[in-house]
Amino acid sequence: MSDETKRPRTTTDSGIPMTSDERSLTVGEQGPTVLHDHATVQKMQHFNRERVPERVVHAKGSAAHGFFEVTEDVSQFTKAGLFQPGARTPMFSRFSTVAGEIGSPDTARDPRGFAIKFYTEEGNYDLVGNNTPVFFIRDASKFSDFIHSQKRLPDTGMRSNDMQWDFWTLSPESAHQVTILMSERGTPRTLRNMNGYGSHTYSWVNAGGEKFWVKYHFKTVQGIENYTEAEAVQMAAEDPDAHRRDLRKAIDDGDAPEWRLEMQIMPFEEAAGYRFNPFDLTKVWPHGDYPPIQVGRMVLDRNPENFFAEVEQAGFSPANLVPGIGLSPDKMLMGRIFSYHDTHLHRIGANYEQLPINSPKSPVHSYNQDGPMTYHHSGAQPVYAPNTKGGPEADPDNGSELNWGVEGAELGRYANPKHAEDDDFGQAGTLYRETMDAGQRDELVENIVGHASAEVSSEVQARVVEYWTQADAELGARVDAGLKGADRGETPAQAEVPSGV
Numbered sequence: 001m002s003d004e005t006k007r008p009r010t011t012t013d014s015g016i017p018m019t020s021d022e023r024s025l026t027v028g029e030q031g032p033t034v035l036h037d038h039a040t041v042q043k044m045q046h047f048n049r050e051r052v053p054e055r056v057v058h059a060k061g062s063a064a065h066g067f068f069e070v071t072e073d074v075s076q077f078t079k080a081g082l083f084q085p086g087a088r089t090p091m092f093s094r095f096s097t098v099a100g101e102i103g104s105p106d107t108a109r110d111p112r113g114f115a116i117k118f119y120t121e122e123g124n125y126d127l128v129g130n131n132t133p134v135f136f137i138r139d140a141s142k143f144s145d146f147i148h149s150q151k152r153l154p155d156t157g158m159r160s161n162d163m164q165w166d167f168w169t170l171s172p173e174s175a176h177q178v179t180i181l182m183s184e185r186g187t188p189r190t191l192r193n194m195n196g197y198g199s200h201t202y203s204w205v206n207a208g209g210e211k212f213w214v215k216y217h218f219k220t221v222q223g224i225e226n227y228t229e230a231e232a233v234q235m236a237a238e239d240p241d242a243h244r245r246d247l248r249k250a251i252d253d254g255d256a257p258e259w260r261l262e263m264q265i266m267p268f269e270e271a272a273g274y275r276f277n278p279f280d281l282t283k284v285w286p287h288g289d290y291p292p293i294q295v296g297r298m299v300l301d302r303n304p305e306n307f308f309a310e311v312e313q314a315g316f317s318p319a320n321l322v323p324g325i326g327l328s329p330d331k332m333l334m335g336r337i338f339s340y341h342d343t344h345l346h347r348i349g350a351n352y353e354q355l356p357i358n359s360p361k362s363p364v365h366s367y368n369q370d371g372p373m374t375y376h377h378s379g380a381q382p383v384y385a386p387n388t389k390g391g392p393e394a395d396p397d398n399g400s401e402l403n404w405g406v407e408g409a410e411l412g413r414y415a416n417p418k419h420a421e422d423d424d425f426g427q428a429g430t431l432y433r434e435t436m437d438a439g440q441r442d443e444l445v446e447n448i449v450g451h452a453s454a455e456v457s458s459e460v461q462a463r464v465v466e467y468w469t470q471a472d473a474e475l476g477a478r479v480d481a482g483l484k485g486a487d488r489g490e491t492p493a494q495a496e497v498p499s500g501v
């Protein structure tokens with residue numbers, strides 16, 4: 001064997017050559033293993049520490065690298081470098097289910113996370129969205145309760161549809177998102193065949209200081225394709241990693257998936273008089289009111305080389321905004337701004353942003369220092385501000401223009417201000433009546449009935465019927481008939497809907 005083809009020698013993590021990959025050091029053939037066999041002991045010790053805690057939500061994910069390219073001119077709306085004409089920005093995107101654990105099946109009925117990290121020249125911009133334009137709740141104080149209701153019971157360790165419907169029916173603001181979840185879009189066929197949405201309203205500001213409220217829509221160029229419930233369940237058994245496998249294979253085969261970014265843009269002053277509260281995460285802005293305009297395209301063309309380093313250790317945070325992009329008074333967004341960074345500090349560590357997958361490609365000049373596993377040190381630079389020693393200075397003009405006014409407001413625990421057409425069920429009803437075709441409506445009813453008849457108490461079922469009736473009287477009647485039929489062992493298609501509804 002020539003030197004070039006020789007396999008490297010195994011070493012310890014300290015680089016010391018190991019004598020054996022397979023045998024521990026023992027006193028005689030059957031003797032005890034000795035503690036000073038440091039190579040074996042350290043191998044075991046490291047194995048015991050291989051995992052970081054899995055994410056509390058969005059634990060099962062798949063990801064790829066790619067680029068975002070601006071194809072239109074939207075500089076009149078934002079000065080953000082990554083959205084200037086012709087700009088091309090490297091990015092990384094992670095898709096995930098929400099409630100399932102790290103080994104759960106990809107095709108489970110669930111919203112999908114759609115997180116993007118843009119490595120811009122002005123720092124990392126993270127857009128941490130979903131494959132749905134809305135969400136179950138509108139105030140972050142309910143988030144942990146909502147997630148607990150989707151996870152496992154404390155006594156049995158099992159998931160519970162009863163718990164899910166109990167929470168949803170007591171949280172009527174969930175109706176719009178639950179409609180989408182129970183529709184065919186709750187079980188996407190692949191990660192390539194679903195849209196992504198920023199979901200929240202954000203703000204953009206142009207070079208002249210003019211502000212806009214905006215919503216992000218990433219439209220799949222592959223087209224929307226979904227599984228039926230039966231197909232999704234079958235695939236969960238056949239290949240729990242079906243989505244991960246599909247994404248990886250498509251990219252390996254050179255069939256790079258692509259999404260078109262379209263934006264809805266609302267002039268800043270129109271928010272106050274808009275018919276829906278534009279900062280309510282349970283609502284969309286109907287396309288007719290704010291037609292989406294094309295901005296550019298996102299292409300995923302490179303698979304991760306190491307799953308743990310790039311996918312497990314990736315940390316996205318909606319707090320990562322770059323100049324030209326800002327927040328909005330959405331109370332869910334406010335909570336997420338705190339929560340994402342916080343969870344990464346716990347899950348990965350205080351210096352998670354120094355890991356290659358998370359580290360910005362632009363210079364970092366921060367006064368934060370030290371902590372576990374620090375890799376980039378401040379060296380001999382000043383470690384406090386203000387200083388006269390040549391340390392970095394903040395730019396007072398950077399974020400000031402992104403604020404919105406809160407005049408004369410008092411501290412309090414408020415509901416969202418109601419706009420003319422705000423209610424919890426209106427847009428869910430519109431989706432059912434005006435957007436879905438007859439086949440999609442049938443599938444929705446079937447999925448609701450199937451889900452709400454699996455170990456759901458009759459008391460909660462009664463509330464399920466009331467919930468859907470408020471969205472649409474016919475839908476409520478069909479769910480009622482379906483649940484009663486399920487009691488008799490009928491399928492939803494066999495259950496008769498009462499006439500005159």
Ligand code: NDP
Nearest residue numbers: 133180183185195284285286287288427430431435436440
């Ligand atoms: P439009 O007819 O202009 O848009 C309806 C949009 O609904 C479509 O463009 C498509 O959005 C989406 N859609 C189609 N089928 C389904 C489905 N089975 N489940 C979920 N979404 C679907 O009407 P409006 O803009 O007035 O919206 C009507 C309703 O459509 C809303 O109440 C909302 O429920 C839903 N919707 C609206 C979106 C928006 O941003 N306006 C986005 C998504 C849903 P897409 O092209 O994004 O796939």
